Amino acid sequence: MTASSIATHPLVQLVLDTYEILNRESDLSPANAVINDVLSRLVRTVCESHGLKNSSAILNHDQVRSVLPHFHRLLSRAEGLMEKYYAARLSRFDTVSLGELIRFIYWENYVTLVREEMNVLQQVMPDFYGKPIALIGSGPLPLSAILLHIYTKSPVTCLDSDAEAVSLSRQLIGKLDLQDSVRVEKTAGEEADYGSYPIVFVASLVQNKESVLQRILSTRSGVLVAVRSSEGVYQLLYDPVSADAIRRSGLRMLAKTTANQHMINTTLFLTRSV
DSSP states (O other): OOHHHHHTOHHHHHHHHHHHHHHHOSOOSTTSHHHHHHHHHHHHHHHHTTTOTTHHHHHTSHHHHHHHHHHHHHHHHHHHHHHHHHHHHHTTSSSOOHHHHHTSTTHHHHHHHHHHHHHHHHHHOTTOTTOOEEEETOOSSOHHHHHHHHHHOOOEEEEESOHHHHHHHHHHHHHTTOTTTEEEEEOOTTTOOOTTOSEEEEOTTOSOHHHHHHHHHHHOSSOEEEEEEOOGGGGGTSOOOOHHHHHHTTEEEEEEOOOBTTBOOEEEEEEEOO
16 A cells, blocks of 8 residues: 555545544534434444555554544544433333344444354353453443343443443343343442452443553452454554553453454453463
């Protein structure tokens, strides 16, 4: 990929145009049709570009590289607002069934990701079934926690530092009648005690992942950590977890999932370094 082809690559211009719109708009929620349109186009195009050779050339384009940290923060804010929007809509019902959850625009992406995570989990911890799981950064729409419980029959504890997200997710879990199996606690990932959890998942939008990983190891000796990261062109959407951060945290990688056009995140399965 030549310098001129990188500069004119559609993804470069799309990222820069999307960044400009996100920076300009005051409302990044689904209530804003402009945001709906631009983010749908961004996600669709990035997914269609999965497997792009030399994606690092796009990521290292001067303008892209300069805006990417702030771009990630804006995307994170928009994703959080999207989850709150749908969680608030569901909270209006007296009860909620899985049928309502299936209508969420990215439901199939969640299902695909968690199924693949279960496949890898089976390889690295064959006796995982029923073991307590903690999920850091579960958010207002805790679809991952719900799916983890459905697939493993394990009790799942959701951890989130956002009070509104905690309130909305508790309401949803209660309306699904899952409150005895999926609990929600308001706490930051780097402050929680993981002594009761042999399996800990870390969501892709969790900030300060290195501090969170170090906290996990300081409060639990034998633990399997599953961190949602990103690779290739998907690094335009989510900040990746670096190999250096994993090493500094005292962890090593056992296995990982493989992203595809329907699965944006790559989940890294980590254990304590010997």
